[in-house]
Amino acid sequence: MKCRVCGKQASINLRAYNTALCDKDFIEFLEKRIVNTIDDYKLLSVNDRPLVAISGGKDSLSLWYMLNKTGYPCDGFYIDLGIEGYSHISLEKVKRMADRVKKKVYLFSVYNLIQKGIDGLTKTMRRPPCSACGMIKRYVMNMVCIEKGYTVLVTGHNLDDEASALLGNILFWKEVYLWKKSISLPGEEGHLVKKVKPLFLCSEREMAAYAILNSIDYIYEECPYSHDAKTILYKRILNTIEEKSPGMKIQFIKGYLKMVKDGEKKNHYCIHCGYPAYGDTCSVCRLLSKLGIEKDVNFEEYSPYSLDSERQEVT
Ligand SMILES: [Zn+2]
């Protein structure tokens, strides 16, 4: 198998694109796809100040690295969920990447906000951990962008994440969620930040290969709570179909992007904090009042370099 670009020995076969590439040309191929996705779907503009949400996993760390490398300088944001044996390892990986891309990362501890970790929160809310965690994360990610003046929140959801979520929403006809999974969701000044997902068209396998080829040090362990059996099943089913019919996943998700319409839903905002809510009060304000805690919105910062120094090439 030869590299389609340079003719040398290929190291990765991309059946969805009917092509094979060597390490160097694969890296270029994937970076070009990110840049094209950003352009085609108008994810970022020159005036934007993007902030990347980073978990310490391969997708978000690679995304942060790629964006800084391809001309989209951006800071990072990390939420310490206080999960024993997991959160402190992922934080180390995030700081290491901050040093590498020479960018600032905001660190926010869930303890600061609710005086509990996710374990404690799950008990208080009587909600499954992923649902409690998702609620807090959405709130805090939106808040940090608005408080610190970032115009776009960038997340590392990949093709497999999105295709499996879409399949789940279709199987159960969850219409409310169906149209809220697009590659770009508009914001509203002062209340809601715009959200984008530049890895929407990049598969799990491509992202893993990219991370390894670029020696990106990421946390291999999944979050101890994330054993959502359904998501794993949907990913497996989609991979089985992909095996028989290469390119199906990307076709599935691109078809969805053609159909999805933005801004159909009118947003409601919390009367206390001004951020998105279903009723008058958002879930976080309701939770804090139940716990009798004042909101503390202190973000710690980790800056690997002096901020007024010139931006350096990412290596
Ligand atoms: Zn090549």
Ligand SMILES: [Zn+2]
């Ligand atoms: Zn609120």
